[in-house]
Amino acid sequence: MIYFSMGELYLNTAYGTMINYWDGTAHYCMYLMMVTAIVWNQGYREIGLYWVGSVMNSIVVFLPGNIAGKFGADLKASYLLNMPYIIFPLLGAYRFLQSRKPVNIPKEQLKLRQNKSIFQRPFDLVMVIYLVLSCAFSLLRMLAAMDSPIPFAQTYVKFYEPYLLDPVIYPKLQMLVYWFYFTPYRLCAIYGLLYPGCEWMSDWALIHAGAAIQGQFSHIGSSLHSRTPYILRVPINTRPTFWVINLALLVFPQLLAWRCLTKPAFFVKQSNKPKTN
Structure with missing residues (x-):
């Protein structure tokens, strides 16, 4: 408690509480x-990419929010304790992305999988629809967080997520991350689901899934937490809609990562090199 009051005051906020919960679990x-994987001499690349996404989303929102929010004038030297959480995830991301191993799948199976259109792959079609809708919804929430005068943005922030206007500024930054970082990825993922041979899909789906679950966990918890002012919490009568929207944004990235990992044939690039005797 002394550290919270004398060191990092922003950890006493609803958002600070939620990221502490996430870090500790x-x-x-x-x-x-x-x-455990290192001790047993096994690979840990997948969980490493997932961790990179989770940590980087937390840091991209948390560190700027500490400076730009209402606690910016009370920063202490303890703020610098967060710097390793920038360096090590970036180093880990570089190493994990550079260590991708080729997937060995028979050429006949590759042709069978990759010759199917999106309408012959119902799960992928659902993912594409989700990605399109999530891009549109990210724009809506970004406008609402920036207190845009557009009527539908004002309606959303008033009746569904008033927490977006919290002066701690963390929710605003999270919505900006969703729009400026998640949306370009989602557009690329749509391309990767429509056209075969995008080998990067599995890696970035894992990073995106880790970032999405951390961001949504912190955002959902903060929107309902007792440390958030009552007038900024989600209204009781709109909570079912709030839960449906935010759980969808949490669950679907996990399903996309699962799909890319368990059935990677569509994303394997076919080799055009002729065989030599």
């Missing part, structure tokens, strides 16, 4: 899994 479990 989800990130801790990821660390244990990676350490």
Whole structure:
């Protein structure tokens, strides 16, 4: 409690509480899994990419929010303790992305999978629809967080997510991350689901899934937390809609990552090199 009051005051906010919960549970479990894999001499690339996405989303929102929000004038030297959480995930991301191994799938199976149109792959079609809708919804929430005078943005922030206007500024930054970082990825993922041979899909789907679950966990929890002013919490009568929207934004990235990992044939680039005797 002394550290919270004398060191990092912003950890007493609803958002600070939620990221501490996430660090102490989800990130801790990821660390244990990676350490166990190292001890057993096994690979941990997938969980590493997932961890990179989760940590980077947390840091991209948390560190600027500490400076730009209402606690910016009370920063202490303890703020610098967060710097390693920038360096190590970036180094890890570079290493994991550079260590991708080729997937060995028979050429006949590749042709069979990759010759199917999007309408012959119902799960992928659902993912494309989700990605399109999530891009549109990210624009709506970004406008609402920036207090745009556009009527539908004002209606959304008033009746569904008033937490977006919290002066701690974390929700605004999260919505900006969703729009300026998640949306370009989602557009690329739509391309990857429509056209075969995009080998990067599995790696970036894992990073996106880790970032999405961390961002949504913190956002959902903060929107309902007792440390958020009552007038900025989600109204009781619109909470069912709030839960449906935000859980969809949490669950669908996990399903996309699962699809890319378990059935990667569509994303394998076919080799055009002729065989030599």
